[in-house]
Amino acid sequence: MSFSVENFFNKLQTDDIIFSYKGDISSDVINYVLDSVEKKTEELNDPSKTRKKVYNVLVESLQNLYHHVDVVPKDFEDQSSARFGLIVIHRNDKGYLITAGNFISVRKIAELKEKIVKINNSSPEEIKELYKHILHHQEISDKGGGGLGLVDIARKTGNRLEYEFIEYDAKYFFFTLIIKIDSIKVLKSKSLK
């Protein structure tokens, strides 16, 4: 049986979920997601530092989807979404987990994987330099620039990017990115080490 986005999405619906969405990632949807999550994190009374990181990382994740998703496979249940993606946010005492998912055509996997591996193999200092390098040297396009979004996410969270490419059919994989944002408590215990 091939991979089912529906099952994958349903399995993510656990008790510690604070937000979930799947469907078209339009500019209006991005506004709606950001607005809802911002209100939610305020209600939850998280420190402003944590809320800001969540907001920043969420902007980048959503806009990565907005700019880079591929058209969905022909047999996929949702054909109406121009840019299909999913975003699920969990929160527990360790912090936040943001899961983003989208279809990716097979031929684009190697390039994306290479970017992520490079980031994950870099120290915080190297990530900072990488960010500045891309910022300074790469041309702006309408689609943002050169994977700066992923570098920014890694830099702001200080965590490795967890990811998976799940085979869908001969042409498509489903790409999932899991971003961890530590709570202040976890951050403090890390800095003591």
Added chain:
Amino acid sequence: MEPIVIEGTPKTPTVRFDANEGVFMLEGRSIPENSVEFYKPLVDWLDNYKESPLEKTVVEVKLEYFNTSSSKCILDVFKKFEVIHKAKNAVEVKWYYEEDDEDMLEAGEDYESIIRIPFEMIEIVE
């Protein structure tokens, strides 16, 4: 020179570039999907301004959030001010960040290390 005044929205900053009043300000959130579209008029305005700038230009940046696509556009804006500074005019950037927002402070320091203009980092204490 006609000033450029743009009201802020939830995704784009309030902008005021006014040579007559000596105000150069960028404030709020800059997280649009298409940053180039938003920043192009500002960069064009600065292209004109650099022909006859004030003796001293103070740029105030008070951003709460900005996305990575804005970060490149903001760099382009700073590059225009850098040209003015290189032509022996005084230019200074006041980079504001909210208390505890180390990410915003670091972002200011990134620009400070790339752009040859004096930066002043100012913490906003609530």
